[in-house]
Amino acid sequence: MYRxxxxxxxxxxxxxxxxxxxDVARVGKAGQFIVLRLHEKxxxxxxxxxxxxxxxxxxxxxxxxxxxxxxxxxDHFHEGDTILDFAGPxxxxxxxxxxxxxxxxxxxxxxxxxYPIARDLKKAGNEVIGIIGARNKELMFYEDRMxxxxxxxxxxxxxxxxxxxxxxxxxxxxxxxxxxxxxxVWAIGPAIMMKVCANVTRPFEVPTTVSLNSVMIDGTxxxxxxRVDVGGTAKFACxxxxxxxxxxxxxxxxxxxQGYYHDEESCSMDAYMAKNAEGAEQ
Amino acid sequence: MIQQxxxxxxxxxxxxxxxxxxxxxxxxxxxxxVQEAERCLQCPQEPCVKGCPVGIDxxxxxxxxxNREFAQAVSVIKADNALPAVCGRVCPQENQCQGVCTLxxxxxxxxxxxxxxxxxDWEGENEACCVDIxxxxxxxxxxxxxxxxxxxxxGEMRRRGHAVTIFELLHVAGGVLMYxxxxxxxxxxxxxxxxxxxxxxxxxxxxxxxIGRTQTIQELLDGDFDAVFxxxxxxxxxxxxxxxxxxxxxxxxxxxxxxxxxMKAYRFPEYDTPIKIxxxxxxxxGGNVAMDSSRTALRLGAxxxxxVYRRSEDELPARGEEVHHAKEEGIQFQLLSNPIEFxxxxxxxxxxxxxxxxxxxxxxxxxxxxxxxxxxxxxxEATTVVIAVxxxxxxxxxxxxxxxxxxxxxxxxxxxxxxxxSIPGVYAGGDIVTGAATVIEAMGAGKRAAVAMHxxxxxx
Numbered sequence: 001m002y003r004x005x006x007x008x009x010x011x012x013x014x015x016x017x018x019x020x021x022x023d024v025a026r027v028g029k030a031g032q033f034i035v036l037r038l039h040e041k042x043x044x045x046x047x048x049x050x051x052x053x054x055x056x057x058x059x060x061x062x063x064x065x066x067x068x069x070x071x072x073x074x075d076h077f078h079e080g081d082t083i084l085d086f087a088g089p090x091x092x093x094x095x096x097x098x099x100x101x102x103x104x105x106x107x108x109x110x111x112x113x114x115y116p117i118a119r120d121l122k123k124a125g126n127e128v129i130g131i132i133g134a135r136n137k138e139l140m141f142y143e144d145r146m147x148x149x150x151x152x153x154x155x156x157x158x159x160x161x162x163x164x165x166x167x168x169x170x171x172x173x174x175x176x177x178x179x180x181x182x183x184x185v186w187a188i189g190p191a192i193m194m195k196v197c198a199n200v201t202r203p204f205e206v207p208t209t210v211s212l213n214s215v216m217i218d219g220t221x222x223x224x225x226x227r228v229d230v231g232g233t234a235k236f237a238c239x240x241x242x243x244x245x246x247x248x249x250x251x252x253x254x255x256x257x258q259g260y261y262h263d264e265e266s267c268s269m270d271a272y273m274a275k276n277a278e279g280a281e282q
Numbered sequence: 283m284i285q286q287x288x289x290x291x292x293x294x295x296x297x298x299x300x301x302x303x304x305x306x307x308x309x310x311x312x313x314x315x316v317q318e319a320e321r322c323l324q325c326p327q328e329p330c331v332k333g334c335p336v337g338i339d340x341x342x343x344x345x346x347x348x349n350r351e352f353a354q355a356v357s358v359i360k361a362d363n364a365l366p367a368v369c370g371r372v373c374p375q376e377n378q379c380q381g382v383c384t385l386x387x388x389x390x391x392x393x394x395x396x397x398x399x400x401x402x403d404w405e406g407e408n409e410a411c412c413v414d415i416x417x418x419x420x421x422x423x424x425x426x427x428x429x430x431x432x433x434x435x436x437g438e439m440r441r442r443g444h445a446v447t448i449f450e451l452l453h454v455a456g457g458v459l460m461y462x463x464x465x466x467x468x469x470x471x472x473x474x475x476x477x478x479x480x481x482x483x484x485x486x487x488x489x490x491x492x493i494g495r496t497q498t499i500q501e502l503l504d505g506d507f508d509a510v511f512x513x514x515x516x517x518x519x520x521x522x523x524x525x526x527x528x529x530x531x532x533x534x535x536x537x538x539x540x541x542x543x544x545m546k547a548y549r550f551p552e553y554d555t556p557i558k559i560x561x562x563x564x565x566x567x568g569g570n571v572a573m574d575s576s577r578t579a580l581r582l583g584a585x586x587x588x589x590v591y592r593r594s595e596d597e598l599p600a601r602g603e604e605v606h607h608a609k610e611e612g613i614q615f616q617l618l619s620n621p622i623e624f625x626x627x628x629x630x631x632x633x634x635x636x637x638x639x640x641x642x643x644x645x646x647x648x649x650x651x652x653x654x655x656x657x658x659x660x661x662x663e664a665t666t667v668v669i670a671v672x673x674x675x676x677x678x679x680x681x682x683x684x685x686x687x688x689x690x691x692x693x694x695x696x697x698x699x700x701x702x703x704s705i706p707g708v709y710a711g712g713d714i715v716t717g718a719a720t721v722i723e724a725m726g727a728g729k730r731a732a733v734a735m736h737x738x739x740x741x742x
Contacts, residue, residue, distance in 0.1 A: 225534075239677060260630075
């Protein structure tokens with residue numbers, strides 16, 4: 001059992017959890033993920049690590065409540081409660097070294113896994129330009145944390161309610177077109193955002209790393225459900241990734257595979273909402 | 283006068299069982315077990331004992347059954363086999379103990395597997411038989427992977443007085459017994475009962491432990507443990523490498539069965555993990571996993587479940603009983619056929635293009651090699667396909683253990699007699715060494731490794 005030490009709301013349906021998991025906290029690195037299962041009937045949910053505190057034995061995660069399981073976590077799992085299963089760290093860690101000037105782009109929930117990468121790149125001596133974006137002001141989070149680890153931070157929102165109006169790919173393009181020497185780009189967020197960013201950097205031949213969140217069960221290389229096409233070969237996001245060369249990833253296939261269980265997810269969500277409504281009436 | 287045929291075991295009728303996940307064979311009653319036990323000749327050669335990978339004293343346990351001494355029968359089995367309820371159900375007895383039974387030929391061999399199952403189930407319903415445990419030796423061993431090999435090592439080592447901790451990656455112990463073999467063939471309560479029995483002996487099980495990441499094998503040795511056994515299995519699914527294999531609707535058997543067995547997708551949405559099933563489901567392969575997948579598909583509501591296998595019926599590697607049950611349930615066999623392409627529409631599988639095969643000269647395995655017949659391509663419409671063509675070694679431990687010798691397939695190199703690897707104090711056995719094989723062979727390897735580990739700990 002894994003105790004929730006701290007829980008706070010970062011935005012509408014976005015919450016940060018600090019969970020007691022000393023084994024993972026001792027060795028987890030930026031870029032890796034964990035798999036958790038809330039209860040006996042729960043699914044295995046992969047979540048990227050935001051922060052590990054080896055002394056406190058805790059792991060920080062950010063969860064966006066988009067489906068039944070994450071909604072249930074938000075509704076029913078509070079500080080002091082325990083989560084049934086928590087395993088990791090899984091996947092390969094981010095390659096951190098001094099590349100020179102790097103751009104770290106986070107879109108939506110992708111800001112959470114991006115933060116530790118930007119932090120560690122900064123620590124390794126890189127000049128870090130951060131670009132973070134959200135649909136609107138309410139959905140923006142970790143701006144202060146990102147500002148603390150970036151030499152420059154550009155904040156975007158789709159609707160212009162915060163920072164500059166536009167997509168994260170807009171300033172990326174501008175920087176590359178300005179001729180500034182960029183050694184490497186990280187882009188983490190929705191598949192479509194990563195696809196667009198990779199397309200922007202491709203003509204400039206700037207190596208671009210993306211982090212893929214495909215559907216998976218075990219997260220340890222056993223199910224193969226997370227396979228993605230990278231450079232024409234099938235790779236498992238869980239053990240070969242989750243980070244890959246963005247210029248090689250078949251994003252259309254990724255998006256198609258991410259949507260395969262759409263109907264079942266709706267069904268699960270409806271059943272959960274109905275059950276909640278029933279509970280509220282009693 | 284010896285009864286010529288085996289005493290039949292009652293089963294759920296095929297027409298009923300394809301709509302549920304309950305176990306298919308229903309077990310012997312005590313009278314039926316005694317009737318079957320009476321068929322044993324108690325022959326002095328005991329070929330069955332030599333045919334058993336863990337060397338159970340089969341004639342002796344059968345003699346006890348015959349005398350209705352069921353508790354003693356269980357004790358005899360458990361002296362050599364920590365998981366009798368599992369083995370009685372999933373061992374390929376026809377190639378092992380029963381295959382060499384003196385009765386075989388004119389008569390059916392004694393139904394040793396069924397009798398083993400009877401004894402184990404009798405114990406589950408009656409008194410638990412106590413296993414004698416030697417006094418504590420003060421030695422500690424770590425077992426990595428809670429599948430058949432690891433569970434066997436754990437039981438054998440604990441019995442010899444060593445402290446044992448099993449580390450399991452998933453959220454339950456059991457390995458392939460939990461995630462792979464379906465409920466209708468091996469009820470999960472039964473697996474859990476066998477694991478609980480080990481825990482009662484004092485074996486500690488830690489789930490959600492990613493050895494290779496949270497701790498390396500070397501760190502286990504440098505820390506609390508005097509020896510380590512690696513039994514992490516063949517968990518890496520193989521694909522065919524043909525076009526269209528990443529389409530939605532193409533599953534590895536591991537994914538398909540893990541969703542259903544481990545995550546209980548057959549009870550979605552009560553359980554959170556879903557599964558999607560087409561009207562026609564095609565399973566590629568001819569082994570037990572293929573039979574399990576195709577029969578699972580029927581139970582999930584597929585109208586038609588088809589097995590595509592590249593050789594002929596004679597070469598099907600599955601247990602005879604599984605093929606028999608599959609046929610009874612209406613599984614269709616498209617033999618001497620092999621997929622060459624998966625055809626999709628909007629990212630989803632729509633059809634499978636296959637080619638017909640014929641059998642040529644024998645290959646390395648001694649079976650005749652299937653050769654494609656030019657121009658014989660045909661299509662099968664299907665929106666779900668399950669690839670059950672085998673698994674490779676689970677990569678986590680091999681990749682994270684620098685001094686561990688591997689063979690060219692990435693399996694761990696271990697002495698076949700002792701299980702010793704290239705690292706002193708580190709032993710390995712089961713599918714991580716041999717490649718995908720059977721539960722009982724993994725258990726046999728675990729048993730041999732336990733003997734060697736015990737000798738190693740006694741002298742170190």
